[in-house]
Amino acid sequence: MNNYDVIIVGAGTAGTYFAYLLGKRGLKVLVIDKDKEKDLAKRLDIFHFTTESFARFNLPESKAGDEEFVSKFSYIYSRSALDNYEKKNFLEVSVMHLPLFIKRLRNKAIKENVEFKFATEFKDLIYDAKGRISGIETKDEKSYNARLVVDASGIPSVVRRVVKDPYMETFPIGPRDKFYVFLKYVKLKDPNIKIDMSLSWPYYKSWIAPQQNKDGAIVGVGANISVDYARKCMKKFEDSIKLPAYDLQYEEWGATPYRRPPYSFVSDGFLVLGDAACLTQPFNGEGITAAWVQSTPAADVVANALKDDKYPTKEALWPINVMYQTGEGALFAGQRALLVGAVNMSKEDNDYLYANGIIFKSDDEEVKGSVAGNLIKGVLKGKFSFAALRSLMGASSTGNKLTKHYKNYPTSPEKYFAWKKKADRLWKKAGSMADNVKDAD
Ligand SMILES: Cc1cc2nc3c(=O)[nH]c(=O)nc-3n(C[C@H](O)[C@H](O)[C@H](O)COP(=O)(O)OP(=O)(O)OC[C@H]3O[C@@H](n4cnc5c(N)ncnc54)[C@H](O)[C@@H]3O)c2cc1C
Incomplete structure (x- = not known):
């Protein structure tokens, strides 16, 4: 031993x-x-x-x-x-x-x-x-x-x-808790096109990014449920967005917890x-x-x-929980809940967010008015759906509550179970990204 x-x-x-x-x-x-x-x-x-x-x-x-x-x-x-x-x-x-x-x-x-x-x-x-x-x-x-x-x-x-x-x-x-990442390593047909930065389309959870070969790129997609479903999402993405023409070199896939x-x-x-x-x-x-x-x-x-x-002992190690959950844990909890609502919308709704610098915003972009105000304006003008507004505002409110709750993470194990009970309730309300998947079969 x-x-x-x-x-x-x-x-x-x-x-x-x-x-x-x-x-x-x-x-x-x-x-x-x-x-x-x-x-x-x-x-x-x-x-x-x-x-x-x-x-x-x-x-x-x-x-x-x-x-x-x-x-x-x-x-x-x-x-x-x-x-x-x-x-x-x-x-x-x-x-x-x-x-x-x-x-x-x-x-x-x-x-x-x-x-x-x-x-x-x-x-x-x-x-x-x-x-x-x-x-x-x-x-x-x-x-x-x-x-x-x-x-x-x-x-x-x-x-x-x-x-x-x-x-x-x-x-x-399990499959609902994972993001299956499906990657295509490709060689671009036009030698004048170089992919030397990362470009993503969050609506499709897809992106194109550099690889080791300067004439090539990696086309990627992430999706819950299965690799097959991720492949299906890749096809939907490529049917909707015109990428530079390419020859496939090889495919790779993996999964990340989500x-x-x-x-x-x-x-x-x-x-x-x-x-x-x-x-x-x-x-x-x-x-x-x-x-x-x-x-x-x-x-x-x-x-x-x-x-x-x-x-x-658990008591001696507990500061690890407190430090993480009140910092990155609180931030990520809020973002995770917000995302569930933010992806649940039409392509037109997503374009409205981009057009008005809501959630998706360049560094040098100045946005006038509050997020809620700009979303309501979009609904009144018929450019943003009421269903998307409701989904986004609900997710944002739950996200804020989760962040606040994580910032109040118990400083010792005694109060853990009372804290957990409220956290369970909030996560149930937040739902999961997998709830948005309707066409996996
Ligand atoms: C396609 C894809 C692309 C990604 N791209 C990025 C990226 O660009 N940047 C980024 O930050 N993250 C990225 N991620 C996520 C990142 O790869 C993981 O979050 C990270 O590697 C996790 O590291 P880990 O050490 O926790 O787990 P792992 O890397 O999974 O390591 C776990 C190790 O434990 C070993 N193990 C498992 N079971 C046993 C056992 N029974 N006994 C002994 N050993 C065992 C395994 O062999 C493995 O070596 C990507 C993930 C995927 C799938």
Whole structure:
């Protein structure tokens, strides 16, 4: 039996970065992953990372010449459903190869004495004589002791789902809770057209973005329910919007969680991170930095909870919940509820929002009047439907209530269940993006 301070299940971006943070704090950390090292993160090649995040998360910026680097762009564009209006927003984005980026993170963690074991699959939790989590058993019948077990296993959430504690939600992340992302890597027929920035059509949850080949692009779509439904959405998008002519190189798909995170990330001797905790951005499903916002302060809380050989109780780990839920958690809860109402409208309604800088607005655009006032004006002029107004205002009101409720997240576990009861009521009212899907069959 080996003894560690912390065992992390999953060597993706969430587990590897957290391991690095804990290694830096002098903790003895083991990371296991079911995949072989050479296969790790192969499911996804190109990904986007806001360039300011390098400084924010204390990592050296990836530059031309680094093996993971592909390109960089500085503006993101979005267009309306009928393709009549375009918005431009400043955002510096670095485009990189995911497996090579994780390799770079892993090397940093190894320098901090973190151990990695690949081709090692989690089987179950093990408990001490007091019934507290005290490590893990793997499928090759080995046991590893640790005072803290961290679930960073992504969508399967293999550890969170077997934690026995009323404070820990054990839900699976099913088809209604996922966004299936379907990507086509394409070569453009016209060599004069270059896709060197990201252009999205939020109405279709679709986009076109750069890839490693300068004559190429990635055409993407996200949809609940299934990959087949995402393909169907891609067809609807391409039937509606004229993209530059292309030849298909290859297809890729994956899924990202698209539901509210568990209300608590901690239990006695346990913490959940990353996709396993549904920490993704409501507007685009991106999850790498969204998860690190939780793990950066969590590393300090964990180091403190483990100091002097202490056992990390739920009470000692609770500040992780408070810090996340009152910050990014509160913001994302509001956005998630708003989105359910914002996508539930016609193409004409969506064009009206773009035309008037409502929700979708360029950096340099000045909008006169309030959102509600401009929407009502649209209804009175017959340019925005009453159904869309009702849906959007309802979603916005529920979103605001959720944000306020998350900002009042209980500072200790005692008041958790009363807080949860009200949160359940608000989420029921908010509904889910999957409720908007009417044509999946
Ligand atoms: C097509 C697509 C494009 C995306 N693009 C972006 C983007 O551009 N930018 C962005 O920020 N996000 C993007 N995302 C989301 C992002 O990829 C995820 O949010 C992020 O990678 C999640 O990291 P993670 O470490 O939590 O989980 P994962 O990356 O899923 O890692 C979990 C690890 O746990 C291991 N594991 C699972 N089960 C077990 C087990 N039983 N035992 C041991 N190990 C196990 C897995 O092998 C895996 O290596 C995209 C997602 C998709 C699907």
